[in-house]
Amino acid sequence: MAASGRLYGLVVMVVVVAFLVGHGGQKVAAEMDHVVGSDRGWDPSSDLASWLSGREFRVGDKIWFTYSAVQGRIAEVKSKEEYESCDLSNPIKMYTDGLEVISLAEEGIRYFLSSKPENCKRGLKLHVEVMPKESPRIEVSSDSAGFEAPSPSASTPLVGGSFMLSLVVLAFYVGF
Template sequence: MKIGGGIIVAVVAAVALAAAMSMSIDVAAAEVNHVVGGDHGWDPTSDILYWSSDRIFRVGDQIWFTYSAAQGLIAELKSREEYESCNMSNPIMMYTEGLHTVPLEKEGMRYFVSTDSQNCKNGLKLHVEVQPKDSGSRALPVAQTVVADGPAAPSGSARCGYNVILSLLLCVIVVLAY
């Protein structure tokens, strides 16, 4: 049986639609990896307040701390009062590895400070207001696009490529079945 051009066009259109849908799903579910302090990392020379001022942190994002233990570790604190006064007497968590990823799993405020009290008082601290996850596609401001070396993770484009390949394979099987 010979396949008409209309069926082939319909199959190609279905593949294109499937690819477009898989790309939009990946974009909507995308997380942002925020490398704290940008190129300088978590360092006394970084202007953490300026770095964080135009960023939006959402549930599902991650913040990455890169730091030298020689300059102090990082403590996560419970309250704004502890954060403002650099009171590290009762931290929620201590980060000690020099490179640490902190997942932002729920909405609310998070407070991070240098355990070196002088560095903390000089501004080496970060407060993050975690916003709800977007329900629609997520447009990222240029300021949130971060280029940094870090652990390799599967990218959205790799998942999209996988979905496109599966869609094409399915179409070939359907065409060959005729």
């Protein structure tokens, strides 16, 4: 009975190791939730330029806007010109709930502005360049509100710790 249990364990380990090796040990890049402005949210006191720096947005990600009614609404506009001039005359959509979850369903650039022109002109606006889902992610700083996990870089070992652990367990089952 013990021999059949060890054989079953060996088969399971071989399948796991084969899976890891077959996939190159790479992790699948997960869809991410980005909380705009981190702890401060969508607020004139937020440093959105710093928050945006080094951040990547991919198809399938979501951006979360948290704001109070005092800050006004959030307008999504169509063009770079509308974005740069804080032109709210023809928005694509107005967001009014105070908590908005916006799915980034396709590639391209999206522009968001404060509906209060004075806040927009002081920098309460955001442009998001949505990149393809397939390309590798760049690791983001730790100031990401706890919603993002770094992806493997080009220097990541072939399969990493999981592969090594699998080999140790396999050696244990084989009896080395």
